[in-house]
Amino acid sequence: MFAKRLLTLPQSLTKRVVMLKQRIDQAPEGSRLYRWRGFWMALLADYKSVGKDIIQDCKEKPKKAFIITSGLVAMVTAIKTNPKEHCFMDQHNKNRTTLLMVADPIRNPVAEKHNTYLTTCINQGLLRCSDLVFFSVMWVADYDKDCSIYATHCKYLRPQFLTFYRRIVDVGLFGTWINLRLKMKDFDINPNEWDGLS
Numbered sequence: 001m002f003a004k005r006l007l008t009l010p011q012s013l014t015k016r017v018v019m020l021k022q023r024i025d026q027a028p029e030g031s032r033l034y035r036w037r038g039f040w041m042a043l044l045a046d047y048k049s050v051g052k053d054i055i056q057d058c059k060e061k062p063k064k065a066f067i068i069t070s071g072l073v074a075m076v077t078a079i080k081t082n083p084k085e086h087c088f089m090d091q092h093n094k095n096r097t098t099l100l101m102v103a104d105p106i107r108n109p110v111a112e113k114h115n116t117y118l119t120t121c122i123n124q125g126l127l128r129c130s131d132l133v134f135f136s137v138m139w140v141a142d143y144d145k146d147c148s149i150y151a152t153h154c155k156y157l158r159p160q161f162l163t164f165y166r167r168i169v170d171v172g173l174f175g176t177w178i179n180l181r182l183k184m185k186d187f188d189i190n191p192n193e194w195d196g197l198s
Helices: 002-025 032-060 062-080 085-100 109-124 178-183
Strands: 127-131 136-140 168-173
Touching (some): 085 109, 085 136, 085 178, 109 178, 168 178
Antiparallel strands (some): 127 136, 136 168
16 A cells, blocks of 8 residues: 555656646736746746856856866865864874884984873863864863863953964864874984984
């Protein structure tokens, strides 16, 4: 019974659409249905003319069309691949594990110091992630989110806009956290390894 109704559904739907189209086409002038039809027909005509104009402009100015299309593709890609806070934590944990596998004498002090600082901030609950649509910013706050002392509520003691750049720890763009990657570039090379021997 259900399968029979399911098979006849496209036919009944087609019939309803045809009947609705006939009813709209035969609507008396000045009625609400007639005005509704006129509105949608005008809107469709507008979009059709815009589409034709865009195609014509692309043919006349291909370089401009390429630049605009590339920009739109880059924007959509940035939005789709915008890294989140859990990606930062995951990459930080991988970096910590990688550093632990390197012996102390050859471990890069810059990478170790940065990872230690991030671990301290995470343990104290100071790291915050701000999603800015195209990219994300990881920054350090003064207090934990759950802290409820006067300084956390006073608007005069909040981070200032002009000095906010000092608090930024990392910027996430196109699926990667830039500073985490840069700090780990030469994690197994200690430039000071041979200083004491000469």
